[in-house]
Amino acid sequence: xxxxxxxxxxxxxxxxxxxxxxxxxxxxxxxxxxxxxxxxxxxxxxxxxxxxxxxxxxxxxxxxxxxxxxxxxxxxxxxxxxxxxxxxxxxxxxxxxxxxxxxxxxxxxxxxxxxxxxxxxxxxxxxxxxxxxxxxxxxxxxxxxxxxxxxxxxxxxxxxxxxxxxxxxxxxxxxxxxxxxxxxxxxxxxxxxxxxxxxxxxxxxxxxxxxxxxxxxxxxxxxxxxxxxxxxxxxxxxxxxxxxxxxxxxxxxxxxxxxxxxxxxxxxxxxxxxxxxxxxxxxxxxxxxxxxxxxxxxxxxxxxxxxxxxxxxxxxxxxxxxxxxxxxxxxxxxx
Numbered sequence: 001x002x003x004x005x006x007x008x009x010x011x012x013x014x015x016x017x018x019x020x021x022x023x024x025x026x027x028x029x030x031x032x033x034x035x036x037x038x039x040x041x042x043x044x045x046x047x048x049x050x051x052x053x054x055x056x057x058x059x060x061x062x063x064x065x066x067x068x069x070x071x072x073x074x075x076x077x078x079x080x081x082x083x084x085x086x087x088x089x090x091x092x093x094x095x096x097x098x099x100x101x102x103x104x105x106x107x108x109x110x111x112x113x114x115x116x117x118x119x120x121x122x123x124x125x126x127x128x129x130x131x132x133x134x135x136x137x138x139x140x141x142x143x144x145x146x147x148x149x150x151x152x153x154x155x156x157x158x159x160x161x162x163x164x165x166x167x168x169x170x171x172x173x174x175x176x177x178x179x180x181x182x183x184x185x186x187x188x189x190x191x192x193x194x195x196x197x198x199x200x201x202x203x204x205x206x207x208x209x210x211x212x213x214x215x216x217x218x219x220x221x222x223x224x225x226x227x228x229x230x231x232x233x234x235x236x237x238x239x240x241x242x243x244x245x246x247x248x249x250x251x252x253x254x255x256x257x258x259x260x261x262x263x264x265x266x267x268x269x270x271x272x273x274x275x276x277x278x279x280x281x282x283x284x285x286x287x288x289x290x291x292x293x294x295x296x297x298x299x300x301x302x303x304x305x306x307x308x309x310x311x312x313x314x315x316x317x318x319x320x321x322x323x324x325x326x327x328x329x330x331x332x333x334x335x
Contacts, residue, residue: 033187033189034053034184034186034187035186035192037049038050038052038053038186038191039053039186040053040054040170041170042169042170043169043170044126044142044143044144044145044170044171045142045170046068046126046127046142047197048064048065048066048126048127048128048129048142049064049195049197050186051064051127051129051140051142052129052184052185052186052191053184053185053186054129054140054172054174054177054178054184055129055131055138055140055177055178055184055185055186056131056133056135056138056176056177056178056182056183056184056185057178057182057183057184057185057187057188058133058134058135058183059131059132059133059138059185059206060132060133060134060205060206060207061131061132061133061203061204061205061206062129062130062131062185062203062204062205063102063103063129063130063131063201063202063203063204063314064102064127064128064129064199064201064202064204065101065102065103065105065127065128065129065130065200065201066126066127066199066200066201067105067122067125067126067127067128068126068127069198069199069200069247070095070099070101070200071091073099073200073248074091074094074095074098076091079091079123080123080124080144080147081115081119081120081121081123081124083123088121088123091123092122096307097306097307098306099200099201099246099306100200100201100246100251100303100306100307100309100310100313101201101306101310102130102201102202102203102310102313102314103128103130105122105125105128106122106125106128106139106141106160106161106173107120107121107122107124107125107141107160108122109160110158110160113158114155114158114160117154117155117158118151118152118154118155118158119151120143120147120151120152120155124143124144124147125141125142125143125144126142126143126144127141127142128140128141128142131176131185135176136176137176138174138175138176138177139164139173139174139175139176140172140173140174140177141172141173141174142170142171142172143171143172143173144171145171147171149166149168149171152166152173153166153168161173163175163176185204188241190240190241190256191204191241193254193256193257193296193297194241194242194243194254194256195243196243196245196247196252196254198247199245199246199247200246200247200248201245201246201310202243202244202245202246203243203244203245203313203314204241204242204243205241205242205243205316205321206240206241207239207240207241207323208238208239208242208321208322208323208324209316209318209321209322209323210322210323210325210327211224211227211233211322211323211325211326211327212224212326212327212329213316213317214282214316214317214318214319214321214322215227215273215275215317216275216277216279216281216315216317217277217279218275218276218277218279219273219275219329220275220276220329221328221329221330221331223273223275223329224273224326224328224329226273227271227272227273227326228326230271231264231267231268231271232326233268233322233323233324233325233326234324234325234326235261235264235324236261236264236265236322236323236324237259237260237261237324238323238324239255239321239322239323239324240256241256242254242255242256242320242321244313244318246303246306246309246310248303249302249303249304250300250301250302250303251285251286251300251301251302251303251309252298252299252300252301253298253299253300253301253318253320253321254296254297254298255297255298255299255320255321256297257295257296257297258295258297259294259297260294262292262294262297262299263292263294265299265319265320265321265322266290266292266299266320267290268319268320268322269282269286269290269299269301269319269320270289270290272319279311279315280308280311280312280315280317281312281317282312282317282318282319284305284308284312285303285305285308285309285310285311285312285313285317286301286302286303286309286312287301287302287303287304288301288302290320299320
């Protein structure tokens, strides 16, 4: 049985989520239209969402990871590369088990080299924004306010950071970011309905997820037919954009307020086929009955396996975000 989100999630989880107006048509974002709460200041900021002020407007997918929020939940808010290797290793081992991290971290693949040669590590990163679009991939990495940015500058010669540039006053390392005056994601009028300033990590996407993608690579003809027999996605309204945000054991999908199809989208997760194969499926990451709030366009789930929830989200195995069409899967011929 479906439940109302407001009756189930705690007040702490819902803070700052007042009901927004129905989304209008997406206008071409203008650089001067960035709302004050998303503008990037001339100094370091702890607000990961302000990183969207550097994400080009034509980007399709954005992930945000607030490592400071994760550290605070684990009781080590001031952890940095100044701490012992044992303490830092313990944090990452726990984070990989208990947090839905949507990025490995720009500095972690070359952790030893960057630490030994330049004195920096992922433990000096407050938050990261990663994005993918027609023009390629990019990122915004925010370092702790008290870090000597000369260390980061010296690391720009490393192959792993090739193509990145430094914004030293803001303690940011960026690659593929929008230049001054270019349209950015933060100016999109749909965005305020999708933000969650308490999230430890978040996934934002323009448009919907094709049903075939959401079913996963292991889906068969029978899986598609079983879904269509239970609930046909053709009756859903178009989806302009959505977000998925994680906070501890709660994951919240935001589809925009005023959606008359929100309950149908929540119901899809209950009839979604569980495909065969080794890859995680939706129910490996998102558990419990969906709880929804049509006034704000939110659907909430519980998370018991954070790594699986992150993998499912990045693979877009998300029934609540599907398009209102379904490309058939070819029926096996037996030949």
